[in-house]
Amino acid sequence: MNKTSDLRGVVSLMIPVADVTDQTALKKLNRLLTDDLDFHDQDSRYASHSFHAFPAKFPPQLPAKFIQSLTNPGETVLDPMMGSGTTVLEAFLLGREAIGFDIDPLALLLTKTKITPIHPHQVMALGREIVHRAKVSFHYRRDEIEHELSTCWDEETKEFINYWFAKDVQIALKAILNEIEKVDDEDIKDFFKLSFSAIIITKSGGVSLALDLAHTRPHRVGRAVDWNGNVVCDFRREHAHTKRVSSKKIRSPFEEFERRYTQNVRAFREIGFFTDQMNMFEYFDKPVSRLKPYVAIGNAQCIPVNSSSVDLIVTSPPYASNAIDYMRAHKFSLVWFGYTIAELTTHRRKYIGAEGTRDVLLHNLPPNTMDTIERLSLKDRKKGIVLHRYYSEMKNVLSEMFRVLKPGGTAVFVVGNSNIRGQDVSIPECLSEIGTSLGFLVPGIGIRRLDRNRRMMPTSTTINNESQIQQRMHEEYVIGFYKPLRIQEL
Structure with a gap:
């Protein structure tokens, strides 16, 4: 009422x-x-x-x-x-x-990360280590990761994941996320979690089977091919009523994650936004005293x-x-x-x-x-x-x-x-x-x-x-x- x-x-x-x-x-x-x-x-x-x-x-x-x-x-x-x-x-x-x-x-994670200084060399080195270890897990611990995927969600959430993410993408994302969770520093962990999120929510749908996620109007593609050229889904029958069937090539989650965190570190570098350079905001004409938000x-x-x-x-x-x-x-x-x-x-x-x-x-x-x-x-x-x-x-x-x-x-x-x-x-x-x-x-x-x-x-x-x-x-x-x-x- x-x-x-x-x-x-x-x-x-x-x-x-x-x-x-x-x-x-x-x-x-x-x-x-x-x-x-x-x-x-x-x-x-x-x-x-x-x-x-x-x-x-x-x-x-x-x-x-x-x-x-x-x-x-x-x-x-x-x-x-x-x-x-x-x-x-x-x-x-x-x-x-x-x-x-x-x-x-997600708004909180995004804003917190944007205003939190990091150490660039530490983050870049740690990022490369995360990607390397995740790739090793993807190739040599697939069965173990698949078991984790089968137990970490309830049935409704699992159904959502299976509908929107191809199996190899799920395994790759879980491998990356497992390594991110091992990071001790919470600020750096959040930095990598946001980079992880950014390869999913993009204008093209990122590594999911969706398009237009950035516009909050997601729809599943009719056909998708992964980074190795394998067809990972073909829903053309479901889209037979439409004149044009959308398709996409899903890029490697490992490469996308590395590209994204590198890009974000570079954005911080432009204004000297690092833990050891708090007064070097070179984007501005003169230094400004800043209060922690x-x-x-x-x-x-x-x-x-x-x-x-x-x-x-x-x-x-x-x-x-x-x-x-x-x-x-x-x-x-x-x-x-x-x-x-x-x-x-x-x-x-x-x-x-x-x-x-x-x-x-x-x-x-x-x-x-x-x-x-x-x-x-x-x-x-x-x-x-x-x-x-x-x-x-x-x-x-x-x-x-x-x-x-x-x-x-x-x-x-x-x-x-x-x-x-x-x-x-x-x-x-x-x-x-x-x-x-x-x-x-x-x-x-x-x-x-x-x-x-x-x-x-x-x-x-x-x-x-x-x-x-x-x-x-x-x-x-x-x-x-x-x-x-x-x-x-x-």
Whole structure:
């Protein structure tokens, strides 16, 4: 049963009172929002930003712009839905105190690895040793590894593995992972685990039998050939109804893993990001004093941060109605790290924007937002509840952001719009209205034109008017929420 709550606590009973200082800050924020936010001609793969594929990443120049303009070195920048950690890394590189949370375990592994210095020579030598020992196991301990594969998952997870990974690939991946698990240093182990994940989740599907994992739209290929030229699967009969049967050549997991960790070490080398060179960030014109970031698993609806302690928030909330299903792709890696399909399915239901409608708490929302929900409910009652859940959860998020921000602080949202059942559900307008009802001042909404490939959105050469993705993939919106210095309690 769905429950409805008023959720009118102290925050929602506050009326902002903008003084001269606030007006100056609002004008500055509005100028930033009306600037060029596209960044199409700029390199977004510097530092460790290119470590791992992640859907719908915004370019690092975007958070960097707001961090540099709205905070000073040493101040606190938060991303409570950190995803690939772009904001956290940029805040760290710019000398701010960075804090990040996410509910997704792969997001935590990715962000933690991107901000943790390593010793390059040690990692390269250890990587070569991992690959060598894994190859020996692949050739001489196959039976033992196959037995491990038959016992390390429950039946549902094993069925998933067998469907998406050819047998030799399974043995190779397990051999590599066994060697990674022997690494004593947890930071270095995480570095190699992320490189392992990156050869699975890629635009081409990596070493699995899937395509489009990076776009969270995986589908199994019709035919696959391994690195030795052997046909490892042929599902053409299953795909007989399609005009074109997709195929791929699966590269050697050993070669791909070595290529990936080498590439990631090289990315760190470009900025001198090593344990013995912490002050040699050669990417920048002058040295910057850096504070160690704090990242952890956390829910943006209940941010584990003290009230009035954050100077700036830059984040990108999920799309409504689960339009980008992160777990659909991330489970391809997470099952190798010990998660079961059942555990990941349960975890997925906790994500903001998920489509579950049982036992969800639905809040009373501002009038235009409620009107948008009611119009969708007339077309599709269940979708209306899903949208109501999304806006209710986003009210929780905005309420928490208002709480943790210092007076005079700003939250910057990078959001995409959604079209559900042919209806524009007005994401930027509704979120702005909800934020205003909680006490925020919203000076404007910026527009960012998307470079579809670089934003890593699902793309297609054909137009599908029923596709949520295609209907809002051309641009996204940047909302500025300002917490005034003074508020009046009713």
